[in-house]
Amino acid sequence: MSALEASAKIARAQSRQAVLVEPGRLELRDYVAPHPGPGELLIQIKCALSCGTDLKTFRRGHPVWKLPMPFGHEFSGVVVEAGEGVTAFKLGDEIMAAPTAPCGICFYCQHGQE
Template structure:
């Protein structure tokens, strides 16, 4: 297996660059080579004082753009070489609000966050590929 670099959040004020295995896509997933990863307010606040969604040690970063390098079974809308960007989460489509077309109020959205864009490669879960990868 090949390796890549990835930044991990260890505790407020402490990040670590690690050598980790390049992820493989599962069914419905894609892997992208990161071309750009940005820092938002959530990253900054989490780095400075922690965040309730940060469960260290954990991969860091969640805003990204890149190129698809691997596609899991069942993915039809993307292929290797496609330039993409996406959100770090996707609504569940099953809760009270989602069933009423109010996905922005999804009560399960926090369970779907995907962290790890401060890396050479980033695996995008199926629920995000299906709804929030463009």
């Protein structure tokens, strides 16, 4: 078994997930990751962060996100499994989520650093 296969097995068997149950209440729950479907990836999370949106959601909920829900949306990790049809990523790729809404006009957007 390769190191990546072992990582995928560990990620599926021993994951824990912070779940926002209601505003002001987080629970740490055991989690079994599904195999990725077509076009999806399984990522072994190496680092996860909280941002202002997370804080506001923790305090008062969110108008779009339904509770209970996994908490946090900014992370980095390693691709440990890819679903059918995935061609842009391969096992072992280090990735990060960039859930942003770039403005397209600021210094960073103008320099390809959205």
